[in-house]
Amino acid sequence: MDVPLRSSAGVPSSRLEEILDGSDRIEELSDTDNEYEDMGTATPEEQANIEYLDSVRIPIRDSLKTETLKVQDETHEIILPYLEGNPNDFTLNAYGIPKLQRERHAHFLKKVIGDYPPQAAMMDASRPWIVYWGLQSMTALGIDIHPYQKLVAHTFSLAQHPTGGYGGGYGQLPHLACTYATILSLAMVAGTATYESVDRKTMWHFLGRMKQADGGFTMCEGGEEDIRGAFCAMVIVSLLNLPLDLSQDAPARKAGLTTFTDGLGDWVSQCQSWDGGISAAPGNEAHGAYAFCGLGCLSILGPPKETLPKYLNLPLLTHWLSSRQCSPEGGYNGRTNKLVDGCYSHWVGGCWSLVEAATSIPPSTQLWNRTALSRYILAACQEKKGGLKDKPGKHSDAYHTCYNLAGLSAAQYKYVYDESVNKDIGSANLGAPYHWKTACGYEGENVIWDSEDTVRGIHPVFIIPYRSVYECRRYFETKEDF
Amino acid sequence: MAAYNFIRNWLLTIFHSSLHLLRAILYRLNIVRLIPTKKNSMPKYYHDDEAWADIEPLPQDDGGLHPLAAIAYTDEYSEAMGYLRAVMAKNEFSERVLGLTEHIISMNPAHYTVWLYRAKTIPELGIPLKDEIAWLNPTALKHLKNYQIWHHRHTIIDALGSPEGEPEFISTMLEQDSKNYHVWSYRQWLVKRFDLFNKPEELEWTADMIETDVRNNSAWNHRYYLVVGGRDGKPSQELAKREIEYTKTAIRKAPQNQSPWNYLSGIIRAAQLPKSTIKDFALEFADLDRPDEVYSSHALDLLAEIYAEEESSRAEAEKALNLLATRYDPIRANYWNFRKGLLDQPKLTA
Structure with missing residues (x-):
């Protein structure tokens, strides 16, 4: 043998x-x-x-x-010193772990939403993302973003396309990812004028054009169809409380579809791969970021307890998600045999609230290792110059800052689905995600953070503050029509 | 036959793998154009260009206020975008527009608007699609993680109606980044679009990728897609048997590699075979009677599942899960303990 x-x-x-x-x-x-x-x-x-x-x-x-083994070994060599010691000379908390470097990150985030040099032209189509990641990171750290309210609404009004939806900037074609980041940013800064800046009717038409005969959504006209589209579309329809009926000009009507949700659960179901994870589109490889999109989409379609088991093999998915936690780094990777990366702190770490809401587990038990994840985030992903990152040796950026902090929040709180929350909203059209709450801060064994290292609670489906989610939906529920 | 094997091995030794060999041949035949176009260091402007005299550019409108995350565009980029907005507003599709999109893509390849407009321009102008692919190749190699380039390629190849040369190009890309998500997804689309499921080369190539790195999960996913995932119906017993044997060999090379273990379970599930089919195999790597000699935590995981299904083996399932939680995969202790809790729940009769 x-x-x-x-x-x-x-x-x-x-x-x-x-x-x-x-x-x-x-x-x-x-x-x-x-x-x-x-x-x-x-x-x-x-x-x-x-x-x-x-x-x-x-x-x-x-x-x-x-x-695979070679790069894994090389990566361990780079990361381990940060998990064992404190090469950045950060102040340590009571558990001997680097504190959350609030001031450094606050300083970094101010720069994130500020001006960029000409070399940044590469991100000209991603500016809504930059703003979303920056603002969301600020709210996670408890920084007041109200001073940016007018500027946020102004920045995005320039990117709204006359035919509906938002592009990356002025004159760019509408795109679901840009629209998603825009709507979340607008919801965060809130206010009547901000809400009213969205043309919901053209938005409804735009989303109707994205709906495909097979139930999924494309990212833009003539663009790729993948599970990001399914998630982004549901976030927008739900937050803006748009009618579920497809507009008469929606091409999917020719295939007999009449609503945004027709065939959607089944389409997401087809994205579950042979190893239990969720992929970008049917047949592709399972991937952490797409797993969150799939679970997020289903958690908007209905209560997770109903939709997740209906459309997914949940035990298999749980097995796959669990396997993403890297040993001994503690952070998550996005795919089998790939490297740990701080952004999956959210993409995978953020899946747990949704999965736990659909799984019967005794209250004191849990499915994953919060301690190991928060160790990785605090010890290995904080950049000395501010911001958070993929792993030691990489630069911090807005994207990794946002999703590391969201992952930290997932580790620090227990988010639960509770029908008795917000009885006044979310009874109709895609109302399921308005019944989440923070049950408590996580207080189990092996907590390794002080209260000063704790980030704010984040809505587990929308990844913006709870209040922003509920206020936005409440506002648009008062609308009879457009 | 012996002579053939000798030459084949000799070639493989020189070129390390058949992929290297293929690549070398492609270089020779000049099928893959790898030399990137040299970037012009001189900025290109349109306002003093006769060919563009009839166009009034549409400048960026910042609406008076200074927006967030504003980019201090170079004059070159700013002007080119102004001309693009102007031609888009007019729905102009022309040679000069094609040049303009190329210019902007060279400055910002992540600009989906430009790609989409280029994709619309090509059929309007009747540009030979093969020329477009030849232009695309060096750009794709330079920007491996770009979504737009792959979608553009997808659009063009779909219109072209032939996958000729594509597998070779994909191989070249995967040599740079063997787990590139876009490239593999594109390959899956290609297989479906041109029905390459039964083409022996496709499975051989996938086997080569697995041979090169048995831990490449993208390659395992592609194999599953070819064999089961992309097809209708459940796999035949014969096929399942072949896949199980193939996977066993791969696991023996590196038992602590989760990809083939997942693959094995996936095949068993798809073929609706009992999990106990692979019990003896799993026992080779983790025997509960010899808890100090566990060669794969994934074998323990599988055994726990098999025992959990057997009415009389609950204690064994618990033992396997305990070994995982306390010794062989402790970072997932919560998950293994959760699985232990499930053992007490009444079984759903299948």
Whole structure:
């Protein structure tokens, strides 16, 4: 039989089993070519971190070398010093973990929504995203975004297309991703004038043009059909309380479809792949970001307890989501055998509230490892110059800042679906997502954050503050028509 | 036959893999144009260009207030965009518009508006679609993670109605980034659009990709798509058997690799075979009687599932899940404990 023997080299925990004394343990680890540990004796915090990492490490390693293993090993070399020690010299919290660097991030976020040099022309079509990521990160940190209200409404009014929806900027064609980021940003800054700046009637026509005969949505006219479209469209229809009927000029009517939701659940269902994850479109590889889009879409179509089991093999999905948590890094990757990346703190970490709402689990139990994720975010994803990032060695940016903070919020709170929340709204058209609440801050074992490291609660489907979600829907529920 | 094998192995040694060989041949035949167009360092303007004299550009309208996340565009970019807005407003499709879109794409390849307008211009002008693909190749290689380029390619190849040369191009792309999501998704579209499911080369190529890196989950996904996912109906027993044997071989090379384990379960599920079909195989890597000799946490996971289905093996299922939670995959302890909790629940009769 050709079962390869487990290679013991490079598996600290298997070596460590033979070592009894704690200080020897540090010496033993310093034999690896890890520069950081060569620098001297470990502090008590570092020792505790190293012990924690050993406690979550998979003690099996195959010897077969392939490209995947090579890049994984290289990545570990880069990340581990940050999980073991504190190379950034951040102030540590009571648990010996870097504090949430609020001031640094606040400073960074101000720059994010400010002016960009000419080289940034590459993001000319993504400006609504930049604004959304920036503003959402600010609200997560508790920064008041009200001063930006007028400017936000103004910025987006220029990108609204005469035929409906929003583009990346003035004169650009409407696109569902841009429209999604725009509507979320407008909902965050709120206010009657802001809400009224949206042309809901042309929006309804635009979304009708995106609806496809197979039930899904394209991102733009002549563009790709994928699960982002399905999610973005549902977010917009629901938040703006648009009629569910397709407009008469919607091409999907020719195929016999009459509403935005016709065939949509089944289409999402087809995106569940053979390993349980969710892919961009039927047949593609399962991917964390698309998993969140799929679950988000279904959580708008109805209460997660009904829609998730109806359209997905939930046990298989749970297995796949669980497998995304990387050991020993604690953060998530987006696909099987890919590298950990801080943005999946949300894309995968954010799936758990939705999955838990659809799964019968005893109140004290949970499905995932919040401690490991928050360790990764606080210790490995904070950039010294401010902002959060993919992993050490990368630069911080608005995207990773937003989704690391959203992931941190998912780890720090228990978000629950409760029909008794907001009895006055969400009884009609796609009203399910208006019944979420924060049950409590997570207080289980192994909390590794102080109150100062805690971000604000975030609505688990819309990824903006709860209040923004409920106020927006409440406003548009007063509209009889357009 | 021996001579053939000798030459084949000799070639493979030189070129490391058949992919390298293919690439080298393609270079020779000049099918793939890899040399990127040299970027003109001189900015290009339209206001003093005779050919554009009839167009009044539409400048960016910032509505008086300074917007958020504003970009200080170069004069070149700003002006080109002004001309694009103007021709789009007129619905002009012409050679000069094609040049303009190329110019803007060179400055900002993520500009979906420009790509969409270019895609509309090509059929209007009757530009040979093959020329468009030849133009696209170096651009695609430069911007691997770009959504627009792939969708544009999809649009053009769809209109062209032939996948000729595409598999080779995809191979070249995957050599740069073997798990590129857009490239693999595009390949799945290609297989469906041109019904390549039964083309032996497609499965052979996928097997080569798995051979090169048995941990490449994108390659496993493509295999599943070819064999089961993209087809109607459930796979035959014969096919399932072939896939199970193939996957077992792959697992033996590196048992702590989740892709083939998932694949194995996927095939079993699709073929509606009992999970116990692969019980003995899983036991090779994790025997509960020898808890110190576990070679794959994924084997333990599978065994836990198999035992959970067997009425008399609850204790074994629990033991496997305990081993996972406490020793072989502790980061997921909450999940394994949740699975343990499910063992107590009354079973739904299938």
